[in-house]
Amino acid sequence: MTKTINRNHLRELESEAIFIMREIAAQFERPVLLFSGGKDSILLVHLALKAFHPAKIPFSLLHIDTGHNFAETIEFRDNLAKKIGADLIVGSVQKSIDKGRVTEETGVEASRNKLQTTTLLDTLEEIKADAAIGGGRRDEEKARAKERFFSHRDAFGQWDPKNQRPELWNLFNGRKNVGEHFRIFPISNWTEMDVWQYILMESIEMPSLYFTHKRQVFKRNGTWLAAEPYMQLKEGEEIVEMDVRCRTIGDVTCTGLSLSTADNLEDIVIEVAAARETERGGRSDDKRSEAAMEDRKKEGYF
Template identity: 75%
Template structure:
């Protein structure tokens, strides 16, 4: 008797690849949103698998807040070069300079929210009809209700109460002029799945995910990295700690984990034992209970 079963990671992989191919078949101008974080790296790996031996038939798009970990940008550029893929970058700073977005002020100022403006402008400028994102349903409550194919109106907005039913593996990408889709091939993955997959497939990730010494300070129980544009409160002081990133996002709101993990095995062991969610370290989600839902309705990732 032959055994015809595959493990959960291969099944998730097969589903994601199927979604990527649907996107390439159903849309004219896709782009893959790329932040340099592990989810977008996995997304690109899956895209390569989906179309191999041909090249990935769409470009990467990075919405750059200007508040990055430097290592991320280098990793992004190296990856694009190695695989001969076009990487488009659009800057939040440009949206601010054009007066379309207003910089937040105060101690917790972040450009995370402003990315929405730049993203929607980029979609319009590049005439994209779909943007592939690495969002996962396990990340946050509002995301748990998102479809694989998430319809956006002409203002880029999400209407959570009026989503299209999504049945079996049939995906409806039909839309009117000016509307677009966000597609989330990793919808069914969890943080653990992503790490196990990176381990199984031996995917290269930025060193930021492994332990390193860094100047950090503690704000409301979250360790944040020192950066020139970050203001410190009087009570906050810089310390050098052994930390690693659990997620990589805008440096102003990416919490660091105190960790000595320096291999994928260590990370997987750590994730298995961890008692807080990945986004627990994300200051952007803590603003209110519906913070993510509100941002998504406006057109956030």
């Protein structure tokens, strides 16, 4: 029997993403892969491994660490980098605060989410990265639905959504002036469902946070949040222990947890299929205003 690649929508999305990975390697001098420890960035690493096999992936991993990450995320990150033999660069938001580049928000709902942008742009400049590969997907959020695969950023790291380069066929134009860079999104066309189905199909190892576990949590604005030491409780908020899992992983301050008993990938796929809220529904960073994502993206956010 002839051995071929099985054909389905996941394989098509995979081929497209691998094509983009190879374009990045061919068109840029110092690309980095933005690694957050979440499923989308783990998927990017997997696709990069496939694109360049048997060679190592030609990108370093860059993690912008808010200092408010789940311990599991950091551990998973370090192990993965070691396993694939990739360079790991960590940009620290704490350092940006210490250096006075940014000012920490105050109050109970303080988050370092917005501060990450400065740390990210400073780090990209420091390591002279000319392309940053991100796991952004167009189905996630309405501003992201307008994003290109190859998204141009000016010398200040800014995105100009009204003046984007047209992208046609398989022809990607990564030309730029010195000091400018590109954000590149190989999994633009994937949905949350595609991501989980693919992870299941490929049996990709995932952090334990995605599977059900017992955790100390409290409820705020209808969302369950992890009761980590730096989370300040408001009056009336109570810490309880629940069976939860993460649907997305960001930093602790803005990651909503869902009550779930899913302990394997099949169950997660079924859960995602039945979900009636988008995955970013639990992300308080998006809820600050209707254009919260667009505004952050224009400034240079992920």
